[in-house]
Amino acid sequence: MTPSALIEEADLHALVDGELDPERRRKVEDHLLQHPEDAALVEGWRRQNAALRAAFEPVALEPPPLSLREAAARPPAPPVGQGPIETGAIHWGRPGAAPRPMRKLDEIRASRRRQALASTLLTLVAGAAVAVAALLFLASRPPTQSPTLTRAATSYAARAGLTYATYILDAHPVEIDAARRDELLVWLQERVGFARAPDLDGVGLRLLGGRIAPGVAAPAAFLIYQRDDGVRLGLYFERAEAVAAPSGQRGQGVTVIEWRASGFAFVLVGALPADAMQAAAEAAAAAVLAPPTETK
């Protein structure tokens, strides 16, 4: 009996799911070299996994709705049908536990209304005091001391604008041109950690090539596309965990569109009309989320 004969279907699944130790994995891979029908099964399951991730990964990238934020820290809602007894309904209590008379219930209701009114007024007064204090505090701060988050939200766009202004009209705008696309993608993967050059032919934009540029806190990728009439735009992306940095400059009449996907900040910069920029950005955003077509 050859070692291949000892490989079971469960081993093939375990290979796909990373559940094999290195020695067993090598044996299964050897088996696949000699049994193309099993290799096809494994490939099919890997494609199933890829299809599932392509279909549902965008859900994980959406910001959760308000109802789910800090949901674990909130107590569960009480089950329906267990409301308080002072709703006016007749309470058929246990023997010996006489129902409260209606007069008592009215007193309870009136007391609770007074408490609710007092609580509402107190909340309004406290809220107004906090608002006034916050306004005074914010007014006393110099404008340069904007919150870090605000600066971080705009710094990628600023850096992308600076990169665009530096390279877009340069005689040598890209370091690796589109003819060496595979080499470019390997370079981006090594330096930036994300290798995707979206195909924007559908919106009339041809990839010229790309380069590595200084990012906010890490190397960034800068891809340049060109329309038939010679107008160019740039797609900038950088790992989004990067911290904020001082804002850069942006050129006049340039549209900058920013979005986040797959842990990266993407910025599209160009001097095309707003709808053309929007269409290009939507095409690029869809392309970076689509399953990769490039081989690693």
Add this chain to the structure above:
Amino acid sequence: MGRRADIIVGLGGATPALRRYARALCAGAGPAIADDLVQSALQSIGARIRSRELRPVDLAEARIETYATLVALAEKKLGNAPGPAARHPPIVHGLAGLAFDERAVLLLVSLEGFGYDAAARIVGASRETALAQLMRARMALGAEGLRPVAPLEGGRRAASHLRVVK
């Protein structure tokens, strides 16, 4: 006290993955049902940790317990849920055609990246049973959805996340 509070806060970080799993587990039944399941699961786990009924040693264990709660809730709630619509991609129709247990295990392993032991614990089965369910699910899913599909609501989502800076 601090550790329990840290775990409860840390579960918030698992919310995006829980939404992804719930959406796939519902197989086209609707995002509202999926998000309700996630909310109920998170609130239930949070309450059980606060009351010390559940004492996870770390966030990873709490995460597994949350998935287990979600699966249990989904099994009850999805009985009368609507199936996928025609606009859904083939992979969603393929998922809807699977038995609930098979779908639950397949998605835990293939989509969420859980190991066999963790997936078995989440669905309350032995490792062997979970592996058998996984194998049946993959065979039943077959060629459904193997062609690359556009992400669900991908175009609208991408557009809604674009922000014109200038």
